[in-house]
Amino acid sequence: MARVFVWNCNLPRLPSSWREQLRDLGTYISGALFTIGWWVFIDGLVMSRSTTAVNFGFEDWLPGLLCTLGMIITNSIDLTLLRDDGFGYSSGGLAGKAKLTLFIGIALLAGGVAGSVAILAIKYIVPQVDSSVMYIGVTNVVQTMCLLMASVVLWFVHNSEHDNNYNFVLN
DSSP: OOOEEEEEEEOOOOOHHHHHHHHHHHHHHHHHHHHHHHHHHHHHHHHHTTOSSSOOOHHHHHHHHHHHHHHHHHTTSOHHHHTOOOOSSSSOOHHHHHHHHHHHHHHHHHHHHHHHHHHIIIIIITTTOOHHHHHHHHHHHHHHHHHHHHHHHHHHHHSOOTTOEEEEEEO
């Protein structure tokens, strides 16, 4: 089967010192997003102690934990493992295992975000709680979105190709 190129784009060449600085900056941005996400969640946790309208339970912790686990799994996969074209019984199937692991990590990230939105809707919006209590539910969504963005930034910064050439291929 022939490959069909969907998009082939040569990105501008950056000096190697800039690439290293960009990689460092992206790592710092990802760490800042991760920290902000958990800080906002802990702020909501502290605020929940001052109200009796809603109990803060394990279901509020679960989306953030899922996103954190998904971030760890997703960013432990090297991009070169996904491009292994080995096929058949002789290949080790490493690319397939890497793709499955990446899928599980992305599913955990998406499940965490979807879970936080569902908790916001079911626990805070539907019962029409006060806006000060609604903040507690919003912190959960902000946390998971920050963790998702931190994962995306870290993935792109550490898995960018060195020749600055991106090819999107349909097999």
